[in-house]
Amino acid sequence: MTEAAWGKAKVALQTTVGQNNYKNWISPLQLMSIGGGVAHFSVPTSFAGTWVERNFSDQLLHALADAGAGAHRLDFSVAEAATAAPNNTNATPPPAARIAAAAAAAEKDQPSASLDARFTFDSFVVGKPNQLAYSAARRVAEGGHVTFNPLFLYGGVGLGKTHLMHAIAHQLSVDRPDLKVVYLSADQFMYRFVRALREDGTMEFKELFRSVDVLMVDDVQFLAGKNSTQEEFFHTFNALVDQNKQVIISADRAPTELKKIEDRIASRLQSGLVVDLHPTDYELRLGILQKKVALYKNDYQGLEIGENVLEFLAHRITSNVRVLEGALTRLYAFGSLVGKEITLDLAQDCLVDILRASDRKVTVEEIQRAVSEHYNMRLSDMIGPKRHRTIARPRQMAMYLAKQLTSRSLPEIGRRFGGRDHTTVMHAVKRIDELKLADSQLADDLQMLQRMLEA
Amino acid sequence: MPEQLGFDLPVRRALGREDFYVSPSNAVALAKIDAWERWPDHRMVLIGPAGSGKTHLAHSWARVSGAVFAKPADLPGLIAAPAPCILDDTPEFCQDEAGQEALFHLLNAMRAAGAPLLMTARSAPARWDVELADLRSRLTATDTSVMEQPDDALLAAVLAKLFVDRQLRISPELIPYLVQRIERSFDAVHQVVADLDAAGLGTGRKLGARLAGEVLDKRDASAP
Numbered sequence: 298m299t300e301a302a303w304g305k306a307k308v309a310l311q312t313t314v315g316q317n318n319y320k321n322w323i324s325p326l327q328l329m330s331i332g333g334g335v336a337h338f339s340v341p342t343s344f345a346g347t348w349v350e351r352n353f354s355d356q357l358l359h360a361l362a363d364a365g366a367g368a369h370r371l372d373f374s375v376a377e378a379a380t381a382a383p384n385n386t387n388a389t390p391p392p393a394a395r396i397a398a399a400a401a402a403a404e405k406d407q408p409s410a411s412l413d414a415r416f417t418f419d420s421f422v423v424g425k426p427n428q429l430a431y432s433a434a435r436r437v438a439e440g441g442h443v444t445f446n447p448l449f450l451y452g453g454v455g456l457g458k459t460h461l462m463h464a465i466a467h468q469l470s471v472d473r474p475d476l477k478v479v480y481l482s483a484d485q486f487m488y489r490f491v492r493a494l495r496e497d498g499t500m501e502f503k504e505l506f507r508s509v510d511v512l513m514v515d516d517v518q519f520l521a522g523k524n525s526t527q528e529e530f531f532h533t534f535n536a537l538v539d540q541n542k543q544v545i546i547s548a549d550r551a552p553t554e555l556k557k558i559e560d561r562i563a564s565r566l567q568s569g570l571v572v573d574l575h576p577t578d579y580e581l582r583l584g585i586l587q588k589k590v591a592l593y594k595n596d597y598q599g600l601e602i603g604e605n606v607l608e609f610l611a612h613r614i615t616s617n618v619r620v621l622e623g624a625l626t627r628l629y630a631f632g633s634l635v636g637k638e639i640t641l642d643l644a645q646d647c648l649v650d651i652l653r654a655s656d657r658k659v660t661v662e663e664i665q666r667a668v669s670e671h672y673n674m675r676l677s678d679m680i681g682p683k684r685h686r687t688i689a690r691p692r693q694m695a696m697y698l699a700k701q702l703t704s705r706s707l708p709e710i711g712r713r714f715g716g717r718d719h720t721t722v723m724h725a726v727k728r729i730d731e732l733k734l735a736d737s738q739l740a741d742d743l744q745m746l747q748r749m750l751e752a
Numbered sequence: 753m754p755e756q757l758g759f760d761l762p763v764r765r766a767l768g769r770e771d772f773y774v775s776p777s778n779a780v781a782l783a784k785i786d787a788w789e790r791w792p793d794h795r796m797v798l799i800g801p802a803g804s805g806k807t808h809l810a811h812s813w814a815r816v817s818g819a820v821f822a823k824p825a826d827l828p829g830l831i832a833a834p835a836p837c838i839l840d841d842t843p844e845f846c847q848d849e850a851g852q853e854a855l856f857h858l859l860n861a862m863r864a865a866g867a868p869l870l871m872t873a874r875s876a877p878a879r880w881d882v883e884l885a886d887l888r889s890r891l892t893a894t895d896t897s898v899m900e901q902p903d904d905a906l907l908a909a910v911l912a913k914l915f916v917d918r919q920l921r922i923s924p925e926l927i928p929y930l931v932q933r934i935e936r937s938f939d940a941v942h943q944v945v946a947d948l949d950a951a952g953l954g955t956g957r958k959l960g961a962r963l964a965g966e967v968l969d970k971r972d973a974s975a976p
Binding site: 317322343347348351352410516549617619620623626627631634635650651703707719 | 780783784787788789790791792793799816817818820835836853857860864866867868875876877878879885886888889890892893894895896898901932933934935936937940968972
């Protein structure tokens with residue numbers, strides 16, 4: 298019965314969800330059973346389950362009902378064979394999963410964009426550079442008498458503007474559920490406005506935005522050059538300020554510095570309180586990392602990270618908190634993947650693209666120079682015919698390093714060592730590989746040279 | 753006798769995950785792709801030199817994730833309705849202001865929807881030419897899977913695969929012979945296989961070490 302119904306439902310679904318979606322998402326589903334109003338499906342991966350549930354629930358339920366197998370809820374479980382993870386880790390899914398759930402919960406027609414559950418006042422690390430902005434945001438989040446309107450937050454990329462705005466929204470939703478709070482980015486404001494224009498819904502649009510109690514618009518610099526949207530934004534803004542409703546704006550620069558924004562709008566934007574978030578200092582960055590590590594304790598149980606790694610990151614990644622936090626997240630992801638403690642060496646390895654200014658490749662000539670300097674010999678002897686051991690051994694080491702650190706072929710390396718044969722290079726590589734195990738001094742020298750060349 | 757004309761026809765490549773050879777130089781990158789359901793912020797940048805198999809890996813990921821390969825023109829649609837997708841050679845998407853803005857909104861929309869996004873490139877996002885600061889920081893903060901230039905084992909495996917892709921029969925000593933003599937890069941592997949194919953076709957000779965030696969000599973002679 299279920300099988301026949303599912304077959305029928307699948308045929309209908311091909312048209313309702315479209316061929317592509319059908320092939321990717323519906324056809325791998327297997328209907329296991331229907332009972333108690335719940336349809337149980339087996340899916341290849343947990344993501345597929347989440348995705349189908351979020352995007353195709355209605356169509357699925359509808360198709361099942363039409364096929365005579367009514368259910369009011371869907372349940373997805375991962376097929377046994379597919380759960381064999383490629384690499385076993387002791388970590389639970391990262392917090393990102395929680396956001397996805399929050400995003401899914403957000404109703405489509407709500408004017409407010411979804412909020413990141415992680416961005417609360419509790420998780421905001423306060424330091425000298427952001428103290429003022431933090432205090433102003435907290436004040437606004439009390440939802441009491443409007444003292445400064447608008448609150449204009451600005452600062453460079455990744456310094457916490459969005460975090461503070463989400464935190465205000467979270468706080469208000471707890472303390473003042475009676476208030477209608479709308480948070481969205483400037484481009485979302487624009488998309489909605491353009492859609493309203495197209496669908497002849499400008500009246501609803503105006504009503505919607507002018508009936509809110511707290512309006513937050515993020516990244517207002519994206520309105521640059523978009524004149525009609527700016528105009529609409531300006532009217533909304535004025536209407537709300539006139540009604541004494543709180544408006545909070547953020548941008549990546551001060552109101553006066555905004556380009557392609559009309560002067561009258563820019564001047565209105567600075568009529569309230571303008572606060573900037575300064576670039577972070579070392580202490581603040583370290584504080585941010587420590588807070589993040591505390592949060593990760595639960596998600597990545599048993600994964601250790603040294604304090605020296607945090608100090609290193611806080612010291613080296615100075616420009617941007619987003620990149621700083623991203624680096625830490627990458628280290629956790631990598632550590633849990635390979636099941637290793639996150640040491641300084643591992644961090645340097647894993648983050649080489651951020652830490653180093655360029656991908657410069659080591660050349661054979663640089664290797665020859667470095668090795669001859671290290672052993673106090675002339676560069677010309679590197680490529681010359683001398684066979685004395687004090688010269689031949691460093692030459693072999695240089696050949697070995699050339700094989701390891703460059704992508705040159707053996708014949709090519711031979712040519713660059715005074716036209717030697719590729720078998721000579723091969724012999725050198727083999728010889729050094731053996732010596733490395735027996736001679737710890739040589740192994741140390743090699744490691745030091747390699748580090749120096751790659752730095 | 754004139755050489756037989758050979759045509760440089762596109763070769764049908766085997767693109768399944770099972771066709772992917774795992775060696776120390778790409779093992780971590782593969783493991784990261786396989787763990788795609790736990791990517792931080794649901795996105796990943798797959799980095800590797802030309803010919804290292806980025807597109808191959810992206811195709812096999814598309815099969816398990818249901819992702820589609822997106823072109824710049826597809827971005828507005830994906831921003832409105834996020835779905836798992838792949839941006840092959842992502843720096844191509846960032847060439848102008850409009851492209852960068854579209855990618856910025858795509859990253860935000862995909863993250864909010866929890867839809868996985870795989871970006872491929874030859875270099876790390878920190879090296880891309882991106883002026884939009886908000887996009888730049890998001891890209892730089894994204895986790896990366898790096899496929900290094902091949903080690904000797906991988907070099908041998910790729911050679912073998914390319915010969916099979918071209919349906920060429922080779923004598924057994926050819927692969928070790930080549931591994932010791934060609935540059936350790938994917939580019940060099942592709943080039944030498946194409947050259948050998950052409951030389952074999954033109955002369956009807958067996959694909960072995962002797963022919964390979966001539967092909968390599970000929971190339972060295974014509975190199976500057």
